[in-house]
Amino acid sequence: MSKGIKVNESELREKVVAINRVAKVVKGGRRFSFSAIVVLGDGEGSVGHxxxxxxxxxxxxxxxxxxxxxxxxxxxxxxxxxxxxxxxKYSGGYVFVKPAAPGTGVIAGGAMRAVLEAAGVHNVLAKSKGSSNPHNVVKATINALSKMRAPHEVAVQRRVKLSKVFNG
Structure with missing residues (x-):
């Protein structure tokens, strides 16, 4: 998928995943600043970090x-x-995302939940393995979601009817 998707700016919702205080050691001691990772989504399939x-x-x-x-x-x-x-996958963070039946909800932890909810996914089973670093988990989740293909795309690529894709 390409970056720089056009969406309505007013509909974007932000979710702060993590805020970290970082220190730079200078001559007079430590200088503190803040690092924040944010997930942004419209709830209709567009998501970014x-x-x-x-x-x-x-x-x-x-x-x-x-x-x-x-x-x-x-x-x-x-x-x-x-x-x-x-x-x-991103660096040491590995994630697994699986479709779920209606009414299941978002079964995912921390950083994955933020990405999935911002994207507008309401029923999903997800598992994070490896690194629990929020940066790696967010990027791995977006990597998994961006590799997904819609059924109509698969049907066009295989040159079959859409019903054939759903029924196997």
């Missing part, structure tokens, strides 16, 4: 939101869930 660093938390969050706007990707959503199972 961003990282911002600043001396104040609010500035770090606003920088992260600006960065997330640049990294939006479009993901397919079928019946409020993902179309098929998929693994995602």
């Amino acid at each position: 961003g990282l911002g660093k600043a001396n104040e938390v609010t500035d770090a969050i606003s920088k992260a939101v600006d960065d997330a706007r640049k990294n939006l990707v479009k993901i397919p959503i079928v019946n409020d869930t993902v179309p098929h199972e998929m693994y995602g």
Whole structure:
């Protein structure tokens, strides 16, 4: 999927995943600043992540939101869930995302939950393995979601009818 998806800016919802205080050691001691990772989504299949660093938390969050706007990707959503199972990886973070029946809810932890809810997925089973670092988990989850293919795309690629894709 391509980056820089066009969406209505007013509909984007932001979710702060993690805020970290970082220190730079200088001649006079330590200088503290803040790092924030934010997930941005419209709830209809567009989701992005961003990282911002600043001396104040609010500035770090606003920088992260600006960065997330640049990294939006479009993901397919079928019946409020993902179309098929998929693994995602980023650095040491591994995730597994699986479709779920209506009424299941979002069964995912921390950073994965933020990404899936921002994207507009309402029923999904997800598991995070490996690194629990929020940066790696967010990026691995977006990697898994961006590799998903909608049923109509699969039907066109295979040159078969859409019903054939659903029935196997």
